Amino acid sequence: MSWIDTLPHATVADGIVQYFAPVADELAALEQDGVVSPLTQFGLIRFRGEETATFLQGQLSSDIRQLDTGVAQYSSYSTPKGRMLASFLIYKLDDDYLLQLPVELQASIQKRLSMYVMRSKTKADDATLDVALIGVAGPKAATLVQAVTGALPVGDFSVQNWEGGATVALSGGRYQVVVPADQAAQIRQQFLQAGAKPVGEPVWRLTEVRSGTPWVTAATQEEFVAQMANMELIGAVSFSKGCYPGQEIVARTQYLGKLKRRMYRVRVDGAAQAGQDVFSPEMNGQASGKVILAAPAAQGASEALVVVQMSSLEHGLHLGDLNGPAVEVLDLPYVVA
Known part of the structure; x- marks a missing residue:
């Protein structure tokens, strides 16, 4: 046991x-x-x-x-x-x-x-x-x-x-x-x-x-x-x-x-899970990256680590598809160059 x-x-x-x-x-x-x-x-x-x-x-x-x-x-x-x-x-x-x-x-x-x-x-x-x-x-x-x-x-x-x-x-x-x-x-x-x-x-x-x-x-x-x-x-x-x-x-x-993708910490309304795609308008319908780790946070939101194209940050990120919930980028405890 x-x-x-x-x-x-x-x-x-x-x-x-x-x-x-x-x-x-x-x-x-x-x-x-x-x-x-x-x-x-x-x-x-x-x-x-x-x-x-x-x-x-x-x-x-x-x-x-x-x-x-x-x-x-x-x-x-x-x-x-x-x-x-x-x-x-x-x-x-x-x-x-x-x-x-x-x-x-x-x-x-x-x-x-x-x-x-x-x-x-x-x-x-x-x-x-x-x-x-x-x-x-x-x-x-x-x-x-x-x-x-x-x-x-x-x-x-x-x-x-x-x-x-x-x-x-x-x-x-x-x-x-x-x-x-x-x-x-x-x-x-x-x-x-x-x-x-x-x-x-x-x-x-x-x-x-x-x-x-x-x-x-x-x-x-x-x-x-x-x-x-x-x-x-x-x-x-x-x-x-x-x-x-x-x-x-x-x-x-x-x-x-040659590194084009990096991992960022984000917040999103609703549930998120590892393996979900993350999209950005500048990717012409292709996923910008994926969720690598996600967890429930306060008020029904999720916090997650996502690996995405660095160029996508200025265009905004969405979970699941381009019409999915917007992703807010949060700070990490270390500097991402």
């Missing part, structure tokens, strides 16, 4: 906790308090073995060697044509490397990576049922993490070990607690006792949108080169590490100035 099955008041669909209360109440808690969310939308691929770092260095876009300094990093895995098959948050627990990605992609990406292990002294397995992830966000997030774990990571993407688990500091004042699955319900309860409000996956997804963190899902696989989704702006691409699948395309895009 999953630890999620023990949570009271949780509405669960396909193993993912959707909500505990009306979305308006959960959104209000995110703005005013601290919230705690079971991150069951993510799966974990665990790599073990003395040649793991070398193997991953040759497959992923980030510099895996940096993980030995006690930090986490975003990364991506692409086709030889440079199109992203998956995006990850990667960190080490003891000698294990954990690749965190949307749970719907976990099995297929683990299988694909394992095909290339060959004689390397490393092995991949599914850690999703062994390791639980709990997200903490909101104005009181740091206070809550300190109270429950007794330790607080210093600086974005630092990893703080504590008795019973580890905490990864994410951008936007958010934290992710990594614990054994059999202890997750108890630790989540400690956060509630410390004053955290329970929220489901859509509210956590909104924090990802606001932090400008793209997640490749089944709806957007092979749609984007890494820079289109701002991956190099969040530390997910190294231009000095050497070869990996798609590296030539990524490097050419960076150094020859």
Whole structure:
């Protein structure tokens, strides 16, 4: 039985906790308090073995060697044509490397990576049922993490070990607690006792949108080169590490100035979802780009990350078709050149 099955008041669909209360109440808690969310939308691929770092260095876009300094990093895995098959948050627990990605992609990406292990002294397995992830966000997030774990990571993407688990500091004042699955319900309860409000996956997804963190899902696989989704702006691409699948395309895009699409954060009235097309009048009926991540926001609106033609911004953007709701471009926490 999953630890999620023990949570009271949780509405669960396909193993993912959707909500505990009306979305308006959960959104209000995110703005005013601290919230705690079971991150069951993510799966974990665990790599073990003395040649793991070398193997991953040759497959992923980030510099895996940096993980030995006690930090986490975003990364991506692409086709030889440079199109992203998956995006990850990667960190080490003891000698294990954990690749965190949307749970719907976990099995297929683990299988694909394992095909290339060959004689390397490393092995991949599914850690999703062994390791639980709990997200903490909101104005009181740091206070809550300190109270429950007794330790607080210093600086974005630092990893703080504590008795019973580890905490990864994410951008936007958010934290992710990594614990054994059999202890997750108890630790989540400690956060509630410390004053955290329970929220489901859509509210956590909104924090990802606001932090400008793209997640490749089944709806957007092979749609984007890494820079289109701002991956190099969040530390997910190294231009000095050497070869990996798609590296030539990524490097050419960076150094020859051929990037025509970028990712922007937007607001739109009504619902939006990953994979939806975004249109602009100057594209002569063709889509300008796609939604890569979207989440419900206040007053029935959505906030989303969209990858669109940069030239379309001055002409306006619309969701779904040219007669669809207008898209308002919002700020990101980093500069998009």
